[in-house]
Amino acid sequence: MLFNSYAFIFAFLPVALMGYFTLNHFKQITMGKYWLVAASLYFYSYWNVKNLPLLLTSIVVNYFIGHYLHKNISWKKTLFQLGLVFNIGLLCFFKYAGLVGFAQIALPLGLSFYTLQQIGFLVDSYEGLAEEKSFLDYAVFVSFFPQLISGPIVHYQMMMPQIESAENKRFKLDQFSLGLFVFCIGLTKKVLISEAFATWAKPGFDEHTTLDFLLAWKTSLSYTFQLYFDFSGYTDMAIGIGHMFNVKLPHNFNSPFKSKSVIEFWSRWHMSLSQFINTYIFTPLVRAMPKINFRNTMIATFLAMFIAGVWHGAGWTFVVYGALHGAALVVNHIRKKKKKKFPGWLSWFITFNFINITFVIFRAKTLADAGKVLIGMMGLSGVVVPKLGIKSVGALKEYGFKMGSYLYPDDYFLIIMFLGTSWVLYKFRNTSELEKTFKPDTRIAIYCGIAFVFCLFGMNRITEFIYFNF
Amino acid sequence: MRFILAFALTATFLASALYGLILAVDPYNKFGHNLFGFETKAVDFARENKFNQVEHGKKDYTAFIMGSSSAHRYMTKELNRLTGLVSYNYSTQSATPEDYIAMTRHILTKYKPKLILISFGFEELSTQTKADDMFFSSPLKNYLEEVPAEELETNLFNNSYLTLEAIADSFKVIWVNLFGKALHAYLEDGDHIVEKRAKKLKVSQFGYANFEIDQKRMGYLKTLKELGTTHGFNVVVFTSPLSLEHLNKIINDPVLNASHQKFKSALVDVFGVVWDFQTPAIAPYNSTEYFMDSNHPNHHFSTMVLEEMFGANRIGFGKILKK
Numbered sequence: 008m009l010f011n012s013y014a015f016i017f018a019f020l021p022v023a024l025m026g027y028f029t030l031n032h033f034k035q036i037t038m039g040k041y042w043l044v045a046a047s048l049y050f051y052s053y054w055n056v057k058n059l060p061l062l063l064t065s066i067v068v069n070y071f072i073g074h075y076l077h078k079n080i081s082w083k084k085t086l087f088q089l090g091l092v093f094n095i096g097l098l099c100f101f102k103y104a105g106l107v108g109f110a111q112i113a114l115p116l117g118l119s120f121y122t123l124q125q126i127g128f129l130v131d132s133y134e135g136l137a138e139e140k141s142f143l144d145y146a147v148f149v150s151f152f153p154q155l156i157s158g159p160i161v162h163y164q165m166m167m168p169q170i171e172s173a174e175n176k177r178f179k180l181d182q183f184s185l186g187l188f189v190f191c192i193g194l195t196k197k198v199l200i201s202e203a204f205a206t207w208a209k210p211g212f213d214e215h216t217t218l219d220f221l222l223a224w225k226t227s228l229s230y231t232f233q234l235y236f237d238f239s240g241y242t243d244m245a246i247g248i249g250h251m252f253n254v255k256l257p258h259n260f261n262s263p264f265k266s267k268s269v270i271e272f273w274s275r276w277h278m279s280l281s282q283f284i285n286t287y288i289f290t291p292l293v294r295a296m297p298k299i300n301f302r303n304t305m306i307a308t309f310l311a312m313f314i315a316g317v318w319h320g321a322g323w324t325f326v327v328y329g330a331l332h333g334a335a336l337v338v339n340h341i342r343k344k345k346k347k348k349f350p351g352w353l354s355w356f357i358t359f360n361f362i363n364i365t366f367v368i369f370r371a372k373t374l375a376d377a378g379k380v381l382i383g384m385m386g387l388s389g390v391v392v393p394k395l396g397i398k399s400v401g402a403l404k405e406y407g408f409k410m411g412s413y414l415y416p417d418d419y420f421l422i423i424m425f426l427g428t429s430w431v432l433y434k435f436r437n438t439s440e441l442e443k444t445f446k447p448d449t450r451i452a453i454y455c456g457i458a459f460v461f462c463l464f465g466m467n468r469i470t471e472f473i474y475f476n477f
Numbered sequence: 478m479r480f481i482l483a484f485a486l487t488a489t490f491l492a493s494a495l496y497g498l499i500l501a502v503d504p505y506n507k508f509g510h511n512l513f514g515f516e517t518k519a520v521d522f523a524r525e526n527k528f529n530q531v532e533h534g535k536k537d538y539t540a541f542i543m544g545s546s547s548a549h550r551y552m553t554k555e556l557n558r559l560t561g562l563v564s565y566n567y568s569t570q571s572a573t574p575e576d577y578i579a580m581t582r583h584i585l586t587k588y589k590p591k592l593i594l595i596s597f598g599f600e601e602l603s604t605q606t607k608a609d610d611m612f613f614s615s616p617l618k619n620y621l622e623e624v625p626a627e628e629l630e631t632n633l634f635n636n637s638y639l640t641l642e643a644i645a646d647s648f649k650v651i652w653v654n655l656f657g658k659a660l661h662a663y664l665e666d667g668d669h670i671v672e673k674r675a676k677k678l679k680v681s682q683f684g685y686a687n688f689e690i691d692q693k694r695m696g697y698l699k700t701l702k703e704l705g706t707t708h709g710f711n712v713v714v715f716t717s718p719l720s721l722e723h724l725n726k727i728i729n730d731p732v733l734n735a736s737h738q739k740f741k742s743a744l745v746d747v748f749g750v751v752w753d754f755q756t757p758a759i760a761p762y763n764s765t766e767y768f769m770d771s772n773h774p775n776h777h778f779s780t781m782v783l784e785e786m787f788g789a790n791r792i793g794f795g796k797i798l799k800k
Contacts, residue, residue: 184480214686216732447480456487463492467640 008053010190010244011197011466019050023152024178024251031176039176040143043252047152051117058115061097062150068093069125070145073132087133094122094129103321117156119318121149123283128163130287137163144170153248157241159259159279166254175253184447186250191455191462192438193243196236198462200428204233207421211380212370220390223383225421230370231363232428235263238277243438258439264362264432267354269335270343272362284311305340309333319369324377328369335361393418499638504646505610515654523569524576524615527667531565531583532616536666538588540564543580544596545572547717547772549669550779551596559787562592566667571609573601574694578701579612579620590710593701594786596717598772599727599740599755604691610637621697671776675765678720685727688736690743698747714744715752715795718782721763723771724755741798751798752786758794 008015023046030039052059072090076083101114128148131137139145147170148163149155169175211218211226218226242259249256263276273281292307293299309330316329342348349357364381371377382388390408436444445451501512531538540562542551548568556564567580577595584590600606612618637643664670705712719727727733737755744751762768767778774782785795 180478180481187481187484210686216730449479449483452480452483453487456484457491459484459488460491460495461641464495464639464641464644467637 008050010241010248011194011462013463013466016463019046020248020251022046023050027252028176028178032178036176037143040147040170044143044146044150047147047150047155050152051150051155054116058117061115061118062121065094065097065121065125066146066149067142069129069149070139070142073129073137073139073145076129076132077135077138083133087129090129091126094126098122098318120158120160121155123280124158124160125149127160127283127287131163139163139167151249151254153245153252153254154256157238157245158277159242159245159257160283161256161279165257169254172253179253181447182250182253184452185442185445186247186252188247188445188447188451188455189250189438189442190244190247191458192441193240193245193247194462195458196240196243198240198465199458200424201233201236201240202465203420203424204229204236208233208370211383212372212376216379217388218380218383219388220383220386221393222391223380223388226380227363227367227384228425229421231366232425234366234370235260236428239438246438246442258442260437261439262432262437264359265355266358266362267351268339268343268358269332269361270339272358273332273336280315284315288314301340301344305337308336308340312336322372323374324368324371327374327377328365331365331368495644496639499643499647502647502650504643504650505637513651513654515650524611524617527567527569528583528616530665530667531567531580531587534565534587536563536565538563538565538584538666539590540592540594541580541584541590542566542568542594542596542667543572543577544568544717545598545601546570547598547774548572548596548779550769550774550776551594551783552776552780553666553668555780555783556594556787559783560592564592564666566669568596568667569609569611571611573606573608573612574691574697574701575608575612575621576617578697579617581701581704582620583617585704585708590708592711592713593705595712595714597714597740597744598717599719599737600685602690602694602740602743603685603687603736604689605685605687606691669776672769674775675769678722678763678765678768679770685733685736688733688739690739695743695747698744702747712748713752713786714748714750715782715786716741716744716755717772718754718759718762718768718774718778720768720771721757721760724757724759727755728757745798745800749800753796753798754782754785754794756794756796758796762794 008019010016023043026042026046027039030036030042048059048062051062069090072086072093075086076090080086098119101118128137128139132139139148144167148161148167151166154161208226208229211222212230215222239260246256246258257279259276259278259280261275261278263272266272266275289307289311292310293304296303296307310333312333313326313329316325316327316332319325319328348354364384367380367384368374368377371380392408502515503510503512540556540560542548542553542556542564544551545568549566551566551568553564553566556562567584569576581593584593612621702712704710727737741751741753741755762778762781765775767775767781769775781792782795785791785793
């Protein structure tokens with residue numbers, strides 16, 4: 008079930024919370040954990056119960072590997088490597104089987120995320136940074152439903168002490184209020200904002216065969232905004248639910264569109280994935296290099312980003328996406344090393360447009376589809392000028408300019424949405440900043456209540472979160 | 478606690494108020510009541526109006542015009558003049574083949590028609606175009622043999638009323654009834670009021686993407702054609718005129734153009750002969766003298782279309798498609 012569904016908000020979540028805190032209230036701590044695991048597995052199975060055996064198998068296998076990594080065994084390294092092969096193999100099989108001639112199997116929901124999370128656990132276990140003696144606790148860590156499907160990817164040592172803390176076993180009104188506040192922000196982002204941009208993005212990518220200049224930019228910018236509000240909305244809801252359970256999950260976004268460089272962008276976008284890549288891919292790659300110098304570090308940077316791109320799926324679009332970002336990071340580091348800087352506004356402009364363009368590649372089903380949009384963005388498929396006070400393009404006709412029709416009410420709404428959301432993104436504090444300064448006052452509660460109700464009315468569409476596909 | 482209470486009270490009050498408003502206004506006429514005595518609802522309940530006119534008609538109608546709003550302006554007096562029949566304009570907004578088969582069956586319970594004239598829009602045969610909600614809340618639904626189960630249920634948590642659109646439409650209903658006037662008024666015989674000439678020929682928004690012929694709808698049309706054979710009435714069909722700008726958007730897009738040809742072929746397959754007014758021959762008529770907007774011919778042009786099909790002196794802007 009989706010976070011933005013009636014079944015989740017009015018049935019599953021209240022029951023899950025009540026069961027968990029009631030059992031803890033009566034000092035049934037173990038039963039409380041069983042309840043949490045059962046609720047999480049039910050949440051997961053609701054999508055497709057056929058995915059459940061794989062999740063359970065993954066939990067069991069990784070638990071036992073992690074468990075034995077703490078024993079004094081001679082084949083510890085081999086066991087660790089087997090663990091990595093198991094997890095990476097699982098990911099590769101489901102993501103890339105189609106590429107090597109096998110029939111493409113539908114990617115089980117959340118596989119990418121819970122596999123990465125467990126890889127992190129195995130590495131931490133191998134290095135003595137994490138240990139879990141209880142299978143039940145480990146199951147809680149992996150299956151905790153707010154972050155099971157699409158992250159944020161959490162470290163074991165970050166999450167489990169919070170679950171174990173006696174203080175967190177009781178229902179806390181202040182945490183619940185905070186959770187409700189953050190959840191409402193996420194719900195609004197997803198239901199009211201992301202879905203609006205989705206209706207403008209989809210036709211350009213999936214229906215039109217050519218896109219004129221304005222339509223191409225409308226399509227690309229709509230998708231960029233859709234992706235951000237969809238994913239950050241989901242994360243906010245996950246974090247909000249985590250708070251309700253007295254678990255503080257890490258934020259995934261920190262105003263990424265304010266970034267003035269690609270380096271900065273990756274420190275603000277999908278932060279838990281960036282941290283995972285940095286800790287578990289980039290750093291080992293650097294260490295594996297014959298010599299740690301700038302050149303080799305850049306090679307590792309490129310490779311790590313390339314892997315991050317390919318992690319999203321088995322398609323040339325993701326290969327190109329990862330490669331472009333890898334290259335951009337390298338260029339960025341080189342410029343930084345040479346202390347070369349653009350003026351602030353230019354840095355932002357270049358960064359935002361680079362992100363926007365690469366998101367076109369990210370979204371397109373094929374490179375040809377991406378090319379269709381990008382060609383349109385360059386004006387090579389013509390420029391259709393809307394009838395806004397002018398009746399003719401005159402001599403510009405020779406340069407591919409054409410007169411279009413009047414703007415529809417929907418176009419005006421789109422402009423308002425772009426301007427409005429841009430203003431909010433740049434002027435207002437983001438969710439993590441709001442969370443830090445949250446005070447449960449009546450005025451905020453009323454705003455949340457109003458937003459919540461409009462979201463309830465907006466939820467009557469069949470939608471999914473974009474990152475469920477990865 | 479104060480935060481949660483304030484949240485809960487705000488949410489409960491606002492949700493109840495909005496949903497209560499929607500149920501009270503009943504903008505899509507799903508519950509069939511009119512508590513505030515509105516002259517018109519958000520989506521004009523034309524079907525119910527016209528159903529009642531046909532049901533209780535005083536004239537012995539022998540010809541019927543069907544189609545969506547693009548067929549509103551075919552005047553019955555002009556068709557009467559050209560055919561010698563007594564006609565009724567049964568066209569309604571967003572009509573689809575579900576409407577046409579239901580209307581035909583309804584007509585046959587009361588009249589002995591000799592001619593049914595149907596105007597088809599490009600989008601009407603597409604799986605992407607859903608039958609209008611208003612069809613399923615009108616008496617016409619009883620004349621469609623298969624009504625989707627979910628459309629027959631009307632309950633308090635009816636999905637289409639738990640939407641932002643329903644909120645907007647409810648306020649629209651109140652606004653129009655307090656400050657505006659009903660845009661659609663049907664005269665005797667289902668004729669549409671004559672409006673002022675439009676100032677600009679706007680291209681209407683359209684959605685022809687992912688066009689796939691809806692086979693169920695083709696089934697309805699085949700049944701309609703068979704009813705014509707059984708009950709002795711002619712079925713004359715034509716493609717609804719589009720302005721040149723609108724048409725060019727279709728034919729200049731290879732995918733849309735292919736879909737457009739599929740649409741025409743599908744009609745020819747069923748009816749054998751189709752009058753096609755969606756061709757570049759429409760070029761001389763590409764102005765507000767002939768169109769209200771890009772897919773609604775005005776009264777003058779609608780009369781010209783009737784003359785083209787039934788008159789003695791054809792101009793030639795209508796193409797005949799045959800098997």
